[in-house]
Amino acid sequence: MTDKNIRVRFAPSPTGPLHIGGVRTALFNYLFAKKHDGTFILRIEDTDQVRYVPGAEEYIIESLKWCGIKVDEGITAGGPHEPYRQSERKPVYLEYAEKLLASGWAYEAFDSPGELERLRKQYESERRTFIYDASVRNNLNNSLALSKEEVRKLKEMAVPHVIRFRIPEKQEVVFDDVVRGRVVVNTATLDDKVLLKADGMPTYHLANVVDDYLMKITHVIRGEEWLPSTPLHVLLYKAFGWEKNMPEFVHIPLTLKPDGKGKLSKRDGDRLGFPVFPLEWINPETGEKSAGYRESGYLPEAFINILAFLGWNPGTDRELYTMEELVEVFSLDRIVKAGSKFDPEKAKWFNHQYIMRKSDQDLAGLIMPKLKAAGLYCSIDYVSRVIGIIKERAFLLGDLWNQSEFFFRAPSQYDEKVLKKVWNEDTPQMLLQVKKLLEQTDDFNPGHIETLIKGFAQDSNISPGKTLNPLRLLLVGTNAGPGLFEMMSVIGKQETLSRIENGLTRLG
Numbered sequence: 001m002t003d004k005n006i007r008v009r010f011a012p013s014p015t016g017p018l019h020i021g022g023v024r025t026a027l028f029n030y031l032f033a034k035k036h037d038g039t040f041i042l043r044i045e046d047t048d049q050v051r052y053v054p055g056a057e058e059y060i061i062e063s064l065k066w067c068g069i070k071v072d073e074g075i076t077a078g079g080p081h082e083p084y085r086q087s088e089r090k091p092v093y094l095e096y097a098e099k100l101l102a103s104g105w106a107y108e109a110f111d112s113p114g115e116l117e118r119l120r121k122q123y124e125s126e127r128r129t130f131i132y133d134a135s136v137r138n139n140l141n142n143s144l145a146l147s148k149e150e151v152r153k154l155k156e157m158a159v160p161h162v163i164r165f166r167i168p169e170k171q172e173v174v175f176d177d178v179v180r181g182r183v184v185v186n187t188a189t190l191d192d193k194v195l196l197k198a199d200g201m202p203t204y205h206l207a208n209v210v211d212d213y214l215m216k217i218t219h220v221i222r223g224e225e226w227l228p229s230t231p232l233h234v235l236l237y238k239a240f241g242w243e244k245n246m247p248e249f250v251h252i253p254l255t256l257k258p259d260g261k262g263k264l265s266k267r268d269g270d271r272l273g274f275p276v277f278p279l280e281w282i283n284p285e286t287g288e289k290s291a292g293y294r295e296s297g298y299l300p301e302a303f304i305n306i307l308a309f310l311g312w313n314p315g316t317d318r319e320l321y322t323m324e325e326l327v328e329v330f331s332l333d334r335i336v337k338a339g340s341k342f343d344p345e346k347a348k349w350f351n352h353q354y355i356m357r358k359s360d361q362d363l364a365g366l367i368m369p370k371l372k373a374a375g376l377y378c379s380i381d382y383v384s385r386v387i388g389i390i391k392e393r394a395f396l397l398g399d400l401w402n403q404s405e406f407f408f409r410a411p412s413q414y415d416e417k418v419l420k421k422v423w424n425e426d427t428p429q430m431l432l433q434v435k436k437l438l439e440q441t442d443d444f445n446p447g448h449i450e451t452l453i454k455g456f457a458q459d460s461n462i463s464p465g466k467t468l469n470p471l472r473l474l475l476v477g478t479n480a481g482p483g484l485f486e487m488m489s490v491i492g493k494q495e496t497l498s499r500i501e502n503g504l505t506r507l508g
Helices: 020-035 056-067 090-103 113-125 148-156 204-214 224-240 266-272 300-308 323-329 344-357 360-373 380-393 397-402 416-422 427-439 446-459 464-476 484-491 493-507
Strands: 007-010 039-042 106-109 162-165 172-177 181-186 194-196 219-223 248-252
Touching: 007 020, 007 219, 020 039, 020 056, 020 219, 020 248, 020 300, 020 323, 039 056, 056 300, 090 106, 090 162, 090 194, 090 204, 090 224, 162 224, 172 224, 172 248, 181 224, 194 204, 204 224, 219 224, 224 248, 300 323, 300 344, 344 380, 360 380, 360 397, 380 397, 380 484, 416 464, 427 446, 427 464, 427 493, 446 464, 446 484, 464 484, 464 493, 484 493
Parallel strands: 007 039, 219 248
Antiparallel strands: 106 162, 162 194, 172 181
16 A cells, blocks of 8 residues: 555535535545655545535635645646646546447436436336436437437437436446445446536536546545445446556545434524534625634644544544644545544634643634734733633633633623622621731732732631622622732733722612
């Protein structure tokens, strides 16, 4: 396997936003290529012009960039096999389709969509399924059943036609898959797929095989939903005489719903409240917005780590790996056959681990734009100090702001439920005494503040909670937040005294 010049490709269709299952396919291709000093190629398979969605190609490129999946060759990097966008390679596919016609491996079919639909309905009425295969093709409107003269006349009349692959009868197609092992399929179960459509565009099957051959792809790593198409692809390699150059096939398992019942979809994310796309996507036709991991507050390093464990494992208990570490340990033989359930809570756990790994200053840099947008201007050193206190509570990047907002501005209102719980007629006088105590000290380290306030509570025969809870209410506006004494130390003496005074004035 590793003595080859490894070349793999990620070949998405720009028919909508890139699903996390697609990103995982790109990741597995990338990790395998980097592990063996190979080449990772990005090819856009846009032959389905009916389903083409404006902006989808740009979305794919931006998603890979955010994830840190670098393209060695392809639409964003160029290379020796340009163009890498299939819609720009139509003459190539026509040439190879004609070779199949000449060798008898393909034929021209003039059946209209209406004719085929009538046949399907007729079969349905007889409780059968219509399949365009060896059992019917010699009786239909194609070059196998028509004379050469009839075919010539149809072409002269510009009757639309497609080119279909001629599946051989009563043969077994055998191929090896790295994950699935040996696969044997009888051709009796296969239909004569269209290779070239009436508009001259190839179908996925022809374009995929021709491009993989011309681009010297050594390993086809893709989702298991493409496994049923592989026998046709194997036959195409045989028809072209490329059997010795056929890539190794690696069909990776599906990414499943959290309950394991079926393939993960956008609806599952909407229903359960988590993203299924790497970046936010806005449907250009409807304006509907779909959440993305980036905008939801996930670090790209965490997102990659999450995806790596969907259908693969390193064979150890270790779970946290950087991209470089994943490259080092990744191997195709550790990909599992069974579908992998997506766990949204585990995804948050991964993100929390990476937030904890990042330096306080790096995380501070991520929320500085939020502060600026809110009209708050603080030094990076101050913000870093705040982050150091609250980051252990953060599972998403948005939590950094939610857990720290009160470090940057005094409360403008006070939680009514907390107020009723912690406030009584003696509270204002008690807090005035705490304020005077704090005014008299120049040591505002957390330990000293704790000694002062708890000492006051003890001397006054007051439980610590009856002092600390209303004090936190004045400083934060609620009963949330990190350690009270640490927070007071960070915001400083003057801000602490100001918040106590303002709170007492407003609450009486």
